[in-house]
Amino acid sequence: MTASQTALQDAAHLFTELVGGEPEGVWSSAGRANLIGEHTDYNEGFVLPFAIQYRTYAAARLRRDGVLRVASTFAPGAVELPVPALADAFGGSAGAAVAAGTVPEWAAYPLGVAWAALAAAGRAGTDVPGVDIAIASDVPVGAGLSSSAAIEGSVAAALNDLWRLDLAPLDLAKAGRRAENEAVGAPTGIMDQVSSIMGRADAATFLDCRSLETRSVDLGLEREGLVLLAIDTKVEHAHASGGYRDRRAACERGAAALGVPSLRDVGAADLDRARDLLDEVTFRRVRHIVTENQRVLDTVGALGASGPRAIGELLVASHASMRDDFEISVPELDTAVEAALGAGAIGARMTGGGFGGSAIALVEASAADAVADAAARAFADRGYTAPHVFAVVPSEGARRDS
Structure with missing residues (x-):
């Protein structure tokens, strides 16, 4: 039995424990890895993520009252709110319900998705029945593989069907982003949700975050x-933490000083002017975004013209920019990238929001074990916790599984 089959069964089993009966169905959505394009999403730039084979499952069934109840295998107990009360819980300042302790942080993801999906469909919440939802996942938490977007996507897909909201996949992704931004209070872009929900096997998703x-x-x-x-x-990170917020604020300062709506409107030719206008740290933050946007476009072009072997140098340059200009890497991530390249990887870079999480390495299938061994040795030599090395397979996005 695969890990995903186990997670699907775990969700169905938890549902039975919660409700005493079988779910009406099980829906799932994927974790994601980002091939290239980091922190460009909230700057209205370009990204190239892909859904991975690890998934989050939501077993769900309608109930006769108007209560939405959620439970998960990663937190004890269930959390419930009347559906009409979702607007009161999440309609105030970002993350207020979590900060006040009204809603546990983990539950703000599925409950926030319900609130955002109803709003996207123009529904008040008084005209839909309650739902029981049980969630289980095999997406590694804290690894930078978007376990949160997988929760959002699975719940959004379930509620879209059960409540007959008729929302398109992009609308579901927007609802997931709104839940993360406003219900949870994490200032992320929309890349994770689009990739998790709209992914396709053996493909990445090129997303223009402006249009x-x-x-x-x-x-x-x-x-x-x-x-x-x-x-x-194994260095865990959190998007709601200060480092992520600081980088986003720096990008906003840079755009304001340069007189543009976002850093999407800044090109390589503008960097000399930016250097004169901005303090040294803000300039380096801006330079990362500008050069990373171009690397995404170059990667898409190289994949189409020459295939995946042509993108190695772009991956390496992306990591250097995140390490030196955006300063979101950590020694363990740098060690992972260096070890992979030293063992023959075609390219490698950190992936995700930074300050921990994972690196990805593009390698010959025949060299995968050697790269994994090299990473393990390098971590041991430096006294770090042993890394977990595994293949990530570009996979399908949100779907109904049963």
Whole structure:
């Protein structure tokens, strides 16, 4: 039995324990890894993530009253709110319900999705029945693989069907982002939700974060005999923490000083002017975003023209920019990247919001074990906790499983 099959069964079993009966269905959504394009999403730039094979499952069934009840395998007890009360819980300042202790942080993700999805569908919440939802996941938590977006996507898919909201996949992604931004209070962009919900097998999702236009970009990894390895450093991060907020604030300061709506409107030719206008730290933050946007476009072009073997240098340059200009790497991530490249990886970079989490390495399938061994040795030599190294397979997004 695969890990995902186990997680699906765990969700169904938890539902039975919670309700005393079988769910009407089980829905799931994927974790994600980002091939390239880090912190560009909230700057209205370009990103190239992909859904992975690890998933979060939501077993659900309508109930006769108007109560929404959620439970998960990763927190004790259930949390419930009347559906009409969701607007009161989450309609105030961002993260207020979590900060006040009214809603546990984990529960703010599924409950916030319900609130945001109803709003997107123009429904008040008084005209839909209650729902019981039980959640289980095999997406590694804290590894930078968007376990939160997988929760949001699975619950959004379930409620879209059960409540007959008729929301398109992009609308579900927007609801997930709103839940994370306003219900949870984490100032993330929309990349994670789009990738988790709209992913396709053996493809990445190119997303223009300004227009929200998407298209699938074939990766061709299996054809080329390549795999993508995730190297989980075991250094946990949290998007709601100060480092992420500081980087976003720096980007906003840079855009304001340069007189543009967002850093999407700043190009390489503007960097000399930016250097003169901005303090040294803010300039480096801006330079990362500007150069990372171009690397995403170059990666899409290289994949189409030459295939995945042509993108290695772009991945390495992306990591250097995150390490030196955006300063979101940590020694364990740098060690993972250096070890992978030293063992023959075509390219490697940290992935996710930073300050911990995972690196990814593009490697020959025949060299995957050697790269994993090299990472383990390098971590042991430096006295770090042993990393978890595993393949991440570009996979399908949100779906109904049963």
